[in-house]
Amino acid sequence: MTTALWSFALVVGLLTLTPGLDTALILRTSALGRRRQAWGVVLGIQTGTLIWGTLTSAGVTALLTASQVAYEVLRWAGAAYLVWMGIGMLRNRGGEAAVEEEPAEGGFGYGWRRGTLTNLLNPKVGVFYVAVLPQFIPAGAPHFAAGVALTCVHVVEGVLWSTVLVGFAQVLRGWLRKPAARRLMDRVTGAVVVGFGLKLAFD
Numbered sequence: 001m002t003t004a005l006w007s008f009a010l011v012v013g014l015l016t017l018t019p020g021l022d023t024a025l026i027l028r029t030s031a032l033g034r035r036r037q038a039w040g041v042v043l044g045i046q047t048g049t050l051i052w053g054t055l056t057s058a059g060v061t062a063l064l065t066a067s068q069v070a071y072e073v074l075r076w077a078g079a080a081y082l083v084w085m086g087i088g089m090l091r092n093r094g095g096e097a098a099v100e101e102e103p104a105e106g107g108f109g110y111g112w113r114r115g116t117l118t119n120l121l122n123p124k125v126g127v128f129y130v131a132v133l134p135q136f137i138p139a140g141a142p143h144f145a146a147g148v149a150l151t152c153v154h155v156v157e158g159v160l161w162s163t164v165l166v167g168f169a170q171v172l173r174g175w176l177r178k179p180a181a182r183r184l185m186d187r188v189t190g191a192v193v194v195g196f197g198l199k200l201a202f203d
C-alpha cells in the first residue's frame with residue numbers, strides 16, 4: 001500500500017501543480033482581498049475531489065463511462081455553470097463595488113459553494129478518477145477504504161498547493177487596490193473560466 005500511495009501522490013501531485021481553472025479561481029479570489037472566501041473556494045474544490053474519489057471507490061462514477069447520457073448531462077451542466085460564472089466576472093465593473101460584491105459575512109460559504117460546484121460539475125474529474133484510481137489500489141486491499149485513503153492524499157496535496165497560491169496572491173493585493181487592476185483581474189479570470197466552459201462543452 002505504501003508504494004501505491006507514493007506513486008499516486010506523484011501522479012496527482014503533478015496534476016495539482018498544473019495551472020487550470022482551480023488555480024485561476026483561487027488566485028483571483030485571494031488577490032482581491034477576499035481571504036475567507038478564497039479559503040472557501042479551496043476547501044470547496046477539495047470537497048468535490050473527496051466526493052469524486054469516494055463515489056469512484058464505491059463504483060458509482062463508473063456510470064459516467066458506461067452511460068453517454070449521464071456524461072453529456074453533467075458535461076453540459078458544468079459548461080453552462082462555468083460560462084455563467086465567467087460572464088459574471090467579465091461584467092464586473094471593478095472598483096469598490098468589486099470588494100463589496102460578496103459580503104464579509106458568509107464569504108467562506110459563498111466560496112465553498114463555488115469551489116464545490118466547479119469541481120463536481122466537471123465530469124472529467126470523475127472520468128480521471130475512474131481511469132486512474134483503481135490502478136493504484138493494491139490487490140487484496142479493501143477497495144473502498146484504499147480508494148478513499150488515496151483520495152485524501154490528493155486532497156492534502158491540493159490544500160498545500162492552494163496555501164502557496166493564496167500566499168502568492170497576497171503579494172498582488174497592493175497593486176489590486178487600483179480599480180483598473182481589479183477590472184483587469186476579473187477580465188482575465190472571466191475569460192479563462194469562459195474558455196474552460198466552452199472547452200468542456202465542445203471538447
